Amino acid sequence: MRSRSQVASSIASLASVNSPCEKCNIAEMSLCHALSCDDLKQLSAISSSVEIGKGVTIINEQDPANYLFNVTAGSVKLYKLLPDGRRQMTGFLFPGDFLGIAMNDCYAYSAESLEDTRLCRFSRTKLEELLKILPHLENRLLNMVSNELVLAQDQMLLLGRKTAKEKVCSFLLSLSKRTQSKTDHAQNISLPMGRSDIGDYLGLTTETVSRTLTNLKKAGIISIPATGVLEITNMQELTDFAEGLD
Amino acid sequence: MRSRSQVASSIASLASVNSPCEKCNIAEMSLCHALSCDDLKQLSAISSSVEIGKGVTIINEQDPANYLFNVTAGSVKLYKLLPDGRRQMTGFLFPGDFLGIAMNDCYAYSAESLEDTRLCRFSRTKLEELLKILPHLENRLLNMVSNELVLAQDQMLLLGRKTAKEKVCSFLLSLSKRTQSKTDHAQNISLPMGRSDIGDYLGLTTETVSRTLTNLKKAGIISIPATGVLEITNMQELTDFAEGLD
DNA sequence: GTTGGTCTTTGATGTAGGTCAATTTGACGC
DNA sequence: GCGTCAAATTGACCTACATCAAAGACCAAC
Numbered sequence: 001m002r003s004r005s006q007v008a009s010s011i012a013s014l015a016s017v018n019s020p021c022e023k024c025n026i027a028e029m030s031l032c033h034a035l036s037c038d039d040l041k042q043l044s045a046i047s048s049s050v051e052i053g054k055g056v057t058i059i060n061e062q063d064p065a066n067y068l069f070n071v072t073a074g075s076v077k078l079y080k081l082l083p084d085g086r087r088q089m090t091g092f093l094f095p096g097d098f099l100g101i102a103m104n105d106c107y108a109y110s111a112e113s114l115e116d117t118r119l120c121r122f123s124r125t126k127l128e129e130l131l132k133i134l135p136h137l138e139n140r141l142l143n144m145v146s147n148e149l150v151l152a153q154d155q156m157l158l159l160g161r162k163t164a165k166e167k168v169c170s171f172l173l174s175l176s177k178r179t180q181s182k183t184d185h186a187q188n189i190s191l192p193m194g195r196s197d198i199g200d201y202l203g204l205t206t207e208t209v210s211r212t213l214t215n216l217k218k219a220g221i222i223s224i225p226a227t228g229v230l231e232i233t234n235m236q237e238l239t240d241f242a243e244g245l246d
Numbered sequence: 247m248r249s250r251s252q253v254a255s256s257i258a259s260l261a262s263v264n265s266p267c268e269k270c271n272i273a274e275m276s277l278c279h280a281l282s283c284d285d286l287k288q289l290s291a292i293s294s295s296v297e298i299g300k301g302v303t304i305i306n307e308q309d310p311a312n313y314l315f316n317v318t319a320g321s322v323k324l325y326k327l328l329p330d331g332r333r334q335m336t337g338f339l340f341p342g343d344f345l346g347i348a349m350n351d352c353y354a355y356s357a358e359s360l361e362d363t364r365l366c367r368f369s370r371t372k373l374e375e376l377l378k379i380l381p382h383l384e385n386r387l388l389n390m391v392s393n394e395l396v397l398a399q400d401q402m403l404l405l406g407r408k409t410a411k412e413k414v415c416s417f418l419l420s421l422s423k424r425t426q427s428k429t430d431h432a433q434n435i436s437l438p439m440g441r442s443d444i445g446d447y448l449g450l451t452t453e454t455v456s457r458t459l460t461n462l463k464k465a466g467i468i469s470i471p472a473t474g475v476l477e478i479t480n481m482q483e484l485t486d487f488a489e490g491l492d
Numbered sequence: 493g494t495t496g497g498t499c500t501t502t503g504a505t506g507t508a509g510g511t512c513a514a515t516t517t518g519a520c521g522c
Numbered sequence: 523g524c525g526t527c528a529a530a531t532t533g534a535c536c537t538a539c540a541t542c543a544a545a546g547a548c549c550a551a552c
Contacts, residue, residue: 080399080400080402080403082403082407082408082489082490083489083490083491084490086407086490087407088402088403088406088407090399090402090403101392101395101396102392102396103392103393103396108396108399108400109399131385132381135378135381135384138381138384138385138388139377139384141388142384142387142388142391145388145391145392145395146347146348146349146391147349148395149347149391149394149395149398150347150348150349150354152395152398152399152402153326153336153354153355153398154326154354155402156326156334156336156398156401156402156405157326157328157334157336159402159405159406159449160334160405160446160447160448160449161328161332161333161334161446161449162328162332163508163509164508164509194529194530195529195530195531196529196530200406200407201406202406203405203406203407204509204510205509205510205511206529206530206531207509207510207511207530207531207532208508208509208510209530210530210531210532211509211531211532213530213531214531214532227517227518227519227529227530243328243329244328244329244330244332245329409538409539410538410539440499440500441499441500441501442499442500450539450540451539451540451541452499452500452501453500453501453502453539453540453541454538454539454540456500456501456502457501457502457539459501460501460502473499473500473547473548473549
């Protein structure tokens with residue numbers, strides 16, 4: 001994987017690596033989960049692995065949705081823009097997460113890598129054909145999309161009704177839960193995104209995110225041992241703050 | 247259908263009427279859409295019709311998700327609560343819409359009728375069994391949930407980054423689009439929900455919604471001929487305002 | 493038609509978080 | 523180590539919307 005950072009080049013320009021499923025170590029949490037060995041071979045046949053550096057645009061809002069992706073390594077940010085440039089993050093993706101949901105055959109959001117990232121790419125038309133003959137796969141997809149919808153509704157509650165402090169605490173907590181479920185370290189969180197990415201995810205400005213984090217540091221609830229890493233030192237208080245219990 | 251208004255009684259106390267699919271005139275936009283006649287019979291066998299008055303709680307957040315519902319007449323509001331009572335609407339449902347998505351077998355939101363309403367009710371376990379043998383149905387469900395997810399992401403953009411005026415205009419526009427697709431009258435919108443419901447949907451207070459509406463009236467963009475009805479008199483400006491183009 | 497209750501509108505005032513403007517810190521290349 | 527550039531932090535000030543309070547409109551029951 002390239003270590004050099006790339007600025008806003010397009011996924012179209014990227015050569016795909018042809019060593020899919022064998023190399024992929026996250027099958028148990030991705031789309032491929034719950035498929036028989038035979039089914040997996042069929043899915044493998046229509047997928048290809050793509051490796052990209054940091055800051056690469058994966059898809060653009062409104063572009064024709066020809067591909068779907070599964071993140072297999074690294075992380076990705078999803079966002080929507082208003083005509084004047086205001087931005088709303090709709091999600092951060094980590095290994096196992098899915099990307100490329102569309103409406104009217106066009107992507108509903110843009111996606112960009114936050115660090116060196118590996119993706120598993122599927123042609124939409126081929127995947128749809130495969131769905132017709134692999135009911136397990138369609139069921140898996142339905143479960144993944146339903147879960148995303150539930151999380152989206154939690155995010156609506158956050159954006160519409162929580163204070164800055166509650167927003168930041170909820171965000172750290174959700175990152176912690178995700179991390180916990182995969183590596184069992186609830187305390188140490190990786191923060192591959194910048195402050196302004198976080199702000200655009202929470203409906204806040206960079207400055208407010210920064211101020212809120214320093215307040216949490218001063219209160220002894222978190223610490224930031226290095227850039228891109230955050231440690232939760234008082235999980236109970238963080239949890240309470242996230243729900244407005246303070 | 248009862249015309250008397252009921253206050254917050256439970257769906258559990260309601261007798262179901264046993265005249266499902268024949269009576270239902272919205273099959274072309276509901277879950278049942280795209281099913282063969284035979285498939286429809288199987289679906290009909292596990293569904294029952296429920297009629298309720300205004301202000302009836304249909305489901306409660308965190309309750310075990312034993313049923314799924316399809317709205318066949320009337321309208322419904324969906325919402326989530328914070329411990330201190332702050333509320334976020336996650337959606338308004340109209341005939342054809344679906345309700346009951348869950349995570350960990352519990353409902354992710356509460357639902358309450360906005361007026362006299364008819365619902366088509368499915369047992370979750372029975373529906374899941376049926377999904378295994380009716381791939382069309384699962385595909386239909388996947389499309390419905392995917393569409394909901396796209397709309398949820400639009401709502402995140404609204405909640406996180408739009409001004410009060412843009413929020414209200416976007417809301418009226420989305421109601422108008424929904425109405426248009428079903429009766430072709432883009433101009434006249436039915437507003438079965440109260441101002442504070444709208445506020446909780448848009449992340450605003452009742453007062454701000456009211457003030458914003460009066461401003462739009464004074465600007466000649468909308469008019470309110472009767473309570474519960476709203477007319478769009480300048481669609482172009484409303485559309486521009488919704489995206490911040492003013 | 494009158495009454496009681498709820499919902500909506502309007503006005504006056506307050507504040508959380510945004511905006512603008514420096515610093516400070518950190519990452520990377522040489 | 524040093525210089526450069528971008529990102530993060532901090533401070534001073536401002537504003538969009540919330541909050542508080544009161545008056546008006548609607549609707550159902552009698």
